[in-house]
Amino acid sequence: MPKVTVNGMTMNYEVKGQGTPILFLHGSGSSWRMWEPQFDAFSTNYQMIMPDYRGHGDSSKEFPNHQYDHHVIVEDVKAFLEALHIERIHVIGVSQGGQLATLLAIKYPTYIDKLVISNSYSEMPTLAAGWVLSISNFIFSLLPYNTIINIMMKFYKGDLYTQEVLRKSFSIDKKMLLAMKKAPFPTHMHLLHNIQASTLVMGGEGKVVTGVDEGKGSRIIFEYIRNAKLALFKNAFDPLSTMRKDIFNEIILDFLEERPLKKYEGVTIFDK
Numbered sequence: 001m002p003k004v005t006v007n008g009m010t011m012n013y014e015v016k017g018q019g020t021p022i023l024f025l026h027g028s029g030s031s032w033r034m035w036e037p038q039f040d041a042f043s044t045n046y047q048m049i050m051p052d053y054r055g056h057g058d059s060s061k062e063f064p065n066h067q068y069d070h071h072v073i074v075e076d077v078k079a080f081l082e083a084l085h086i087e088r089i090h091v092i093g094v095s096q097g098g099q100l101a102t103l104l105a106i107k108y109p110t111y112i113d114k115l116v117i118s119n120s121y122s123e124m125p126t127l128a129a130g131w132v133l134s135i136s137n138f139i140f141s142l143l144p145y146n147t148i149i150n151i152m153m154k155f156y157k158g159d160l161y162t163q164e165v166l167r168k169s170f171s172i173d174k175k176m177l178l179a180m181k182k183a184p185f186p187t188h189m190h191l192l193h194n195i196q197a198s199t200l201v202m203g204g205e206g207k208v209v210t211g212v213d214e215g216k217g218s219r220i221i222f223e224y225i226r227n228a229k230l231a232l233f234k235n236a237f238d239p240l241s242t243m244r245k246d247i248f249n250e251i252i253l254d255f256l257e258e259r260p261l262k263k264y265e266g267v268t269i270f271d272k
Helices: 032-043 070-083 096-107 127-142 145-156 160-169 174-182 189-194 214-224 245-256
Strands: 003-006 009-016 020-025 046-052 089-094 112-118 198-204 228-233 267-271
Touching: 003 070, 009 032, 009 070, 020 032, 020 070, 020 096, 032 046, 032 160, 032 245, 070 096, 089 096, 096 112, 096 189, 112 245, 127 174, 145 160, 145 174, 189 214, 198 214, 198 245, 214 228, 228 245
Parallel strands: 020 046, 020 089, 089 112, 112 198, 198 228
Antiparallel strands: 003 009, 009 046, 228 267
16 A cells, blocks of 8 residues: 655555545544445545545554644645645545544635535534543543443444444554544634535434434534535434445435435435
């Protein structure tokens, strides 16, 4: 797999397919392998560019001042695009990758052609969510890494496919996991109006198993971005790229190719 040195770090990445390029930004703790459910759907007509961002996969693990920082990763991604001589690209991000994609679109709008934000938030959802995060950080600090992963997989009880993909793509150790979970949330709701790209927002409808209202988070992003569409999925949550991979893929392809978004059972589409 190719690597490139950018912004003082080495970024590992994978490329599949040929055609119009799409940058895929994976979720927290994962790697480029998270995108396996998208390989067949996208690599036929698009070039999938899938980096492991800083702290993940086979990319560099060190952060300035030893502090996990989403904004540093955004600068890495921007430098990565420059190193590949890419001036404009579609960007798809899931979960933390959605936050990174959004921050990239806010700070460097000229790089973004079309933007897809899935299972993401523009602010810490609630005070309760912050308390739950703090408590989970403390509990996780006491547990073996494999136990932590097994606890996380219980959220996907009955969805063996999602469990398989996530287990294969996990790429961080316990130290990086805790550093990532303790990092300040990159609040950016007040900046969403600066996004110029045509945007597709996707998320689970209502509260997910952790008690966080993913639907509310997706609606806020949709409302604050001027040129946006929204797809909310019933009985599914982060990551939709595995839990509802076929519909996820079809909706994004229709969006990228500027076709009307189709109706699906269990999916509600909103437009402006």
